[in-house]
Amino acid sequence: MTKKVKSGSQRLLLLFLILYATLPALSQNVTVTGKVIDSKDNKALEGVSIMVKDSKTGTQTKSDGSFSISLPAGTKRLVVSLVGYESQEVSLGSSSSLTISMVRSEKAIEDVVVIGYGVTRKTDVTSAITSIKEKDFNKGAVISPMSLIQGKVPGLVIVNSNASDPNGQSSMQLRGISTLKGSTSPFVVIDGIPGGNLNNLSPEDVESIDVLRDGSAAAIYGTRGSNGVVIVTTKKAKSGTASFNYDGYVYTDIPKDFPKLLTAAEYREYADVYKRTNPTFVLNDGGANTDWFKELTKTPVSKVHNFSVSSGTDKSSIRAAVSVRELDGLALNTWRKIVNTRLSFTQKALDNKLSIQGNIATSFLNYLKSDNTIFGDAMDRNPTFPVFNPDGSYFEDPLDSKGNPYARRQQTEDGERIKHINGSIKATLDLFAGLKASGFFSFQRRDVSSYYYQSRDAFLSRLNGQNGNASRSATFSYDRTFEYTIDYAKRFGKHYVTGLAGYSYQDFMSEDFNASNRNFLTDAFAYNNLGAGQAFAAGTAGAGLGSGKSSSKLIAFFGRAIYNYDERYLLTASLRREGSSKFGINHKWGLFPSVSLGWRIINERFMAKNNIFDNLKLRVGYGVTGNQEGIDNYGSLATLSTGASFLWDNTFVPTYGASRNPNPDLRWEKKAEYNLGIDFALRGDRVSGSIDLYSRETSDLLIDATAPVPSLIHQTILVNLGKMKNTGVELAMTVKIIENNKLSWTNSVTFSYNKNLLQSVTYGAATSAPVDHYSLPQNMGAAFRREVGQPIGNFYGKVFKEFDVPNNKWVFYTNADDPTLDAQNKKIIGNGMPKMFASMSNNLSYGRFDMTIFLRGTFMFELLNIMDLVYTNRGRYSNNFLRKGLDIPISSYAYSNYFIERGDFVKLDNVTLGYNFNTSKIKYLKRARIYASGQNLLTITKYSGIDPDIQVNGLEPGLAMMNFYPRATTLTLGVSLGF
Amino acid sequence: MMKNILPKIKNRYTAIALVSMGCLSLINSCTKLDETVYSSITAESFFKTREEVIANYIRPFSHIVGSYQYRIWHLNTLTTDETSMPYKDGTPPADGGDQIVGFHWHTWTKDDGEIKNTWDALYRGVGYTNATITNMQGIDFEKLRVGLDKQAVLADLKVYRAWYYFMIMDMFGNVPIIEKVGDPLYPPTAERKDVFAYIEKEILENMDKLQDKGAANTYGHMTKAVAWALLAKLYLNAEIYTGKLTESGLQPGTSRWDDCVKYCDKVLNYTGGGGYQLDANWNDPFKIKNELSKENIFVVIYDTTYATEMRWNYKNLHAEHQKTYGFGFTPTNRAMTHNNFYKLFGNTDKRQQQWLVGPQFAADGVTPLKCLTGAQKGKPLVLDPLFVNAPGDTATMLTAKEFHGARNVKYEFQKGSKISQMSNDAPVFRLADIYLMKAEALMRKNGGAASEDVVTLVNNMRARDFAANDPLGKYTTSTLTLDELLNERAREFAWEGWRRNDLVRFSKFTSGTWWDKKPSAAWRVVFPIPAASISINPNLKQNPGY
Known part of the structure; x- marks a missing residue:
């Protein structure tokens, strides 16, 4: 498209x-x-x-x-x-x-920037848009397409909290968080398909990713634009070429920094210490020296192959690509197998006046789900326990409550098979003088089939008398998009005007079915014969059936005008009127306007003699967008659901009553954003970049508020209330440090700073009381406090004073010691949402060698080390605890600032070295390159835990989890050939 | 010139037409945002059959199951001398921790989450009933062949709602009256006497439309006799309910003793469906199959599978009692009763059998149960209703131990039953209460003195609790004082959720002392309107004192 x-x-x-x-x-x-x-x-x-x-x-x-x-x-x-x-x-x-x-x-594509429903010249852009082309993508082993631009777009925070897990999903968040309920992820458009699924896209098929960062750019996407918009463009055949390409790489993950627990020897030694306070303790020595993390990990080898063919003439072009990916995880029994295909074509007709462009892509995916709890359980495992008994069976301790994590992983099969197919076709007709009409249709359908079986012999299955535990589920989702647009472009003297008007219709449907059963006579069926279990017929726990189906639709009318006067003054204005079936009857439709202005100062006469700047443009924009992700289908309606059964004709029958408090006023979260930016280039384009300042205020935040009971039935109601503000500054700059025939060195930096503030949460007469959330393990209370006048992500707890060893107690400061502490002797003890992000890429080439060095840093935030909070407790002995716990002379659980640390870090994220062979003398080879890449090579931080690069997006940022996927350095060897 | 242009124009319009047709193909849904429901239902897609109408009709009746033997019971019982849920060996009580202890000490506050949850549970019941009344009013019973008398259905729902308002008004005093969901969204507080009048009016208007006992599908519903019992209870407390709540306590209103007697008599003389009779044994109304009771007038229906919030098998008993009753779970040892209350039961009173005290044994009756925690770990479990066994003991709500307190086993336990899965229904009104209500009304009308008729009435009620020749079983006009009647109510209705109501009527709720509860402020005769509810709805007015 x-x-x-x-x-x-x-x-x-x-x-x-x-x-x-x-x-x-x-x-x-x-x-x-x-x-x-x-x-x-x-x-x-x-x-x-x-x-x-x-x-x-x-x-x-x-x-x-x-x-x-x-x-x-x-x-x-x-x-x-x-x-x-x-x-x-x-x-x-x-x-x-x-x-x-x-x-x-080669740079051709750089001249244009993809905006919603079209492209524009980079020079005409008046909003904050970052366009990343293939050559600037992150190199090495890339699992998700979004990893291609991790750290490259100022303000866009991409986190792979499960690191090298082949099933890990990256999360995205742009310019801070602006919702209390909905998704924080930007809206993704892939080749014009709104709401495209990134998981079905091979990173190698991506040509460019454009990120609409500010509200004036995103407003054309209306109720889905608030989190920003990521527009992915896949590769297409170029006219006049015919080529065959192969790109392949292999990679492995080398684990680093497992949590440091007592080794078996230390464990045995500690028994004497433990006996001092627990005289009746008897060491349960399994006789082995087991490093459970070693047992639960392996050295994986992952292989990725991509083939693509493309050919094109003036009239038609076609590209087909196949990607085969066998990803192997570091964790035991963790893998992902993917086959992606993608076909795109363009056909011109009617004297080149009609152009038809189509895409079809399929993705077949099979994977075993990662289970991070095995690593949590490894922390708890007595290191003197062996993995196996001498007879080869799994060693289990009868006094245990969790069982052997190695055995559990082997005895559990938990995976999914996904079939995804999407396609689109767009016809564009040149009508006359600058007027074009287009029709676009796309669909996406996704079938997910899940399977689960835990064998009869599994520890927990035996403990709970499950006798095997099997389940299957299937979900199916289907969405369609119809869009019609009319484009117009005309120049009148110094006035250049382009216009766009369009209509968009999108519907969504999803259905699911699931069944589970237990109590099997044999493991032989696994999850393939659910009916063989007896639990369902007996009506006992763990057996059940379920299914559901729901749908929704979105309809929009939109328009945009871009006006350019004399290449000096630019104006872009857009308007979208959009409605969703999910909205309440009183607010079915919303208006999303934007306006932005640009001044290309460089083209002013007074700049003619300047010899500093090669480009200088001032931009200012305002845009209104929405977020509707927090509303479920039928969320505004008075639906009925089953309540507790009641007697009728002497049997208990289901009853039906209101399932929620309906809200006819339910609507999108509304964000209004101002953006002020400067684009600049100096010294013969050797230094170029942009600076953006923004202020985004979200109102009508969706929240499950406490409802007035009476008069309503249910205790909460989904309402629009509250305001949140994010302000920040972003910088992107590229410096061509050296540029000559032999050697070039380009350095690019991005920087962003964001400040978040929850301004108000008011419903009825009440300003919502502070909400404490995220329950910590071991009844340690909530980790966070969300309150008006504060940013999201505040850790709220007590302040450590000293240890009271005789009474085995933590001693905290009280409000008598410190007046900043409240009545509960607590205060804000940190914030998990980083305020600052920065990155630096260096692209070097020397002759036929090329090299990239990429550093990424996250600053100004705190982490709560839940792993330490729980596993440093020496009272866990008889299982195991972290060696760090030897510094804590007591064995009691308490949440305080003792476990809060600064999380700031800088990471050497990627180093890639490549060599381009001279193929001029090889007849059939156009291009050949080999490269080696290392990822997650080095982390510079004062943080004492495993890795501070954890989940910092969303409403609960900065939690270093107990169950974590081991961190690894990834080493990749790749080859790229063109024929 | 024209020749050249015309075909071009034609092409243009053809193209525009083609593109427009693409949209036209969708025109029906071009701008419509209607929602199609599949696995959800809306009122529009429901109420098409008799079964669907009935499913909504009975929805309000199952709502109470989750709270009647839980929070509603907590507020009416743990605030009295009848039962407490103290710390046990340092472990705070579940279901609310220190708030539960505060119930005992009468130190609850308007911020108590447990009080808010109770308020919500009650008004949610009103909400479900309001919604169903609105739905039923809009349904054509004839057309859908519901086969029920619409007026009887509406009367059932309205009197049922009146019962909810009775509980709300009894516990919270000045409360809002609302008859339609969300209309108004923020209903204002009504004076307690107005709520009283509203409840009275609702019952009087609808009671004649109600069904008789024994008609199909009336168990657990409002029948004529249930309405009369509710009226009797309302009139018995009329002096309280029509009084004024002030900071210095309750200023009594108008008594309605004759009306109370009138509706008690209507129940006593009732013959519909065979009328009501006292059961042969004191514990028959609490058996597993107590739906067979001839005495119970109105019950909250519980079931082992479908209505499972009857909690007495796990809340009250010690973990070791699992061995006595063969439960499929470990009881949690929370609720216990102090000797202050336990001692009201004489040794010859059969109702004393509802308490477990002294050494405890497994099902075989021989194997002693053991203590499980602290210093007493491993010693035999000997239940002590503080401080009978150890007179020097000073245990408080904060320092009680696992073996403290008598345990109530009024409700029969099913062997092997699972946690909170009991099918004993919970009586709300039973004939014994009608006897004692009538007796009390007559005594109060008579300046507190019992006539021979009243003595006979009470003696008849308790004849089943004593050996025929036991002189302790017979009151005389001199022994049956009002205080003694209150004690008799304690013995008869222990664990049935009426103690707070009774103590308030006898002016002993706030002034009374028991265990480590001291006299509390007189305005604590009602609970506070939850502060969180007022902060959302400013039309709510806080009760005096809070």
């Missing part, structure tokens, strides 16, 4: 040039004629701009590539340019007939 639009913008440019050419010239002394051709295939190029240097006189080539231009006296050089080709200057000699050969630009 994007390819299509791109060619559309070429047309706009063409139109622009035609009009330009008709402007009266100042003098017409000389006429030069000529032809412009493609340097590779010598084909005529149409619509090439031919401009007299440092003037506004120019023309453009016709369909046969020819041009004719009258030059003012004294003209020495012409500037020749065409989107997709390198611009060049041509010296005018004596000849009055020229043949100009243009070279295709």
Whole structure:
């Protein structure tokens, strides 16, 4: 689709040039004629701009590539340019007939930026948009497409909290959190498909990712724009080429920094210490020396193969790609197998006036779910216990409550098979002078089939008398999109106007079915014969049936106008009117306007003599967006559901009553955002970048508020209330430090700072009392406090004073010692939401070698080390505890600032070294590259735990979990070939 | 010139038309945002059959199951001398921790979550009933062939709602009256006497439309006799309910002793469905199959599978009692009764059998049960209703031990039953109460003195509790004082949730002392309106004192 639009913008440019050419010239002394051709295939190029240097006189080539231009006296050089080709200057000699050969630009795509429902020239952009192209993507083993741009987009925080887990999902959050209930993830559009699923996309198929960061850019996406918009464009065939590419790599994960527990030897030694306070204690020595983390991990080898073919002519082009990925996890029995295919084509007809672009992609996925609880249980496992009995069976201790984690992993099969297919087709028709009409249809369907079996012999199965535990579930979701747009572009003198109007219809449907059973005679069936279990028929626990189905739809009308006056003053305005079936009857439709202005100062006359700046643009924007992710289907309706049964005709029958408090006023969360930005380039484009300041205020926050009982039935009601604000600054800068024929070194940095504030939460007459949330283990209370006037992510607890060893107690400061403590002797003891993020990439090339070094840092936040909070307790002895616990002379659980640490870190995230072979002498090989990459190589931090790079997105940021997937350094070897 | 342009225009319009048709193909749904429900239901997609109508009709009746033997019981019982849930060997009581201890000491506050939860549970019941009344009013019973008398259904629901308001008004005093869900969203507080009048009016208006005892599907519903019993209870307390709540306590209102007697007599003389008779044994109304009781007038229905919040098998007993009753779980040892109350039961009174005291044994009656914690660990479990066995003991609500307190086994336990899964129904009104209500009304009308008729009435009620020749079983006009009647109510209705109501009527709720409870402020005769509820609904007014 994007390819299509791109060619559309070429047309706009063409139109622009035609009009330009008709402007009266100042003098017409000389006429030069000529032809412009493609340097590779010598084909005529149409619509090439031919401009007299440092003037506004120019023309453009016709369909046969020819041009004719009258030059003012004294003209020495012409500037020749065409989107997709390198611009060049041509010296005018004596000849009055020229043949100009243009070279295709690798950078071509950089000239345009993808915005909602189209593309625009980068110079026309008036909002905060970051466009990352393939060459700037993160290298090495990439599991999720979003990892391609981790750390590359200022303000976009991407966290892979499960690190190298092949089943790990990355979470995204842009410019802080602006919801208390909905998703924090930006809205994803893949090749025009709104709400595209990133998990079905091979990273290698991605050509560019554009992130609409501010409200003025995202407003065209209405009720789904508040978290920002990520627009993914996949690779398409280029016209005039035919190629076959292979990209493959293998990688392995090398675990680092397992939690340091007592070793078996230390464990035996500690028995004497433990006996002092527990005289009756008898060491339960299993006789082994087991490092449980070693037992639960392996050295994985993952393989990724990508094949793609593409070929294109002027009229049609096609690209097909297959990706086979066998990802193997560090954790025992953790893997993911994926086969992705993707086909895209473009066909032009009706004298190139009609263009049809289609995509179809499938993804087949099979994986065993990761189970991080085995690592939590490993922390608790007596290290003198062996994994196996001498006879080869699993060692289990009869006094245990959790069982052997190795055995559990082996005795449990828990996985999913997913089939995903999506497709889209877009037809665009050039109507007349700058007017184009398009129709777009897309669908996505996803089948997920889950399976689970835990064998009869599993410790927990035996303990709870389950006799085998099997379940299956199937979910199916399907969504369709119909969109119709009309595009218009016209230049009137110095005024250049483009317009867009459109209609969008999208519907969503999902259904699910699940069944479970227990009490099997044999393990032989596993999850394949649920009926063989007896629990269902007996009506006992763990057996059940369930199914459900729901649907929703979204309808929108939208429009946008971009106005450019004299390449100096820019205005973009958009409006979307959107409704969702999920909204309450009183608020079915919302209006989402935006306006943004740009001033290209560089083109002002007073800048003509400046020799510092090559680009200088000031941008200011305002946009209103929504977030509706917090509303479930039918969330506003008075639905009925079953209540407790009651007697009727002497049997208990189900009763039906109101299932929730309906809210006819239910609507989207509304965000209004201001953005002020500067784009700059200096010193011959060697330094370029942008700075953005923003202030985003979300109102109508969705929250499950305490309802007035009476008069309502249920204790909570989903309502729109409350306000939250995020303010921040973002910087992106690229410096070409060295650039010559042999050596180049480009350094790019991004920086962002965000401040969050919950401004108000009011319902009825009440300002909501502070909400304490996230229950800590061992009844240690809630970790966080959310309250008005404070940011999200505040840790709230007591302040450590000293240990009271004789009474085995933590002693905390009281409000008598410290007046900042409240009546509960607690206060805000940290915040888990980082305020600052920074990254630095270095791209070096020397001859045929290239190298990237990528550093990423997160700053100004605290972590709550729950792992230490629980596992440093020496009272856990008889199981095991962290060696750190030897420094804590008591054995009691308490949550306090003792376990809160600064989380700031800088990570050497990626180093990649590549070599490009000289293929000029090899007939069939166009390109060959090999590379080696290392990821997560080094972390610089004062944090005492395993890895401070944990989940910091969402409402509960900064929790270092007890059950964690082991951190690893990933080493990759790859090859890339083009034929 | 025209020749050239015309075909072009034609093409243009054809193209526009084609594109427009794409949209037209969808035009029906082009701007419609209606919701299609599948595995959810809305009122529009429901109420199509008789079964669906009935499923909504009986929805309010199952709501009470979760709270009647839980929070409603807690507020009416743990605040009295009848039962306490103290710390046990340092472990705070479940179901509310220190709030539960505060109930005993009368130190509850308007911020207590347990009081808020109780308020919510009661008003949610009103809400379900309001919703169902609105639904039923809109349904054509004839058309859907519901086969029920719509007026009887509505009367049942309205009197049922009146019972909810009776409980709310009894516990919270000045409370809002609301008859429609969300209308108004923030209902204002009504004076207690107005709520009293509203309840009275609702019952009087609807009682004649109610069904008789024994009609189909009346068990657990409001029948004529239930309405009369409720009226009798209302009138017995009329002086309290029509009085004024002030900071210095309750200023009594108008008594209605004759009305109380009138409706007691209606129940006593009732013959519909065979009328009501006292059961042969004191514990028959509490048996597993107490639906067979001839005495119970109105019950909350419990069931081992479908209505499982009858909690007495796990809350009250010691963990070791699992061995006595063969439960499929470990009881949690929470609720216990102090000697102050236990001693009201004479040794010859059969009702004393509802208490477990002294050495405890497994099901075989020989194997002693053992203590499980602290210094007493491993010693035989000897239940001591403080401080009978150890007169020097100073245990308080905070320092009680696992063996402290008598345990109530009034409700029969099913061997092997699972946690809180009991099928004994919980009596709300039973004939014995009608006897004692009538007796009390007559005595109070008579300046507190019992006539021969009253003595006969009370003696008849308790004849089943004593050997025929036991002189302790017979009151005389001189022994049956009002205080003695209160003690008799304690013996008869222990663990049935009436103690707070009784103590308030006898002016002993706040002034009384028991165990480590001291006299409390006189305004504590009602609970506070939860502060959290007022903060949402400013039309609610806090009760005096809080």
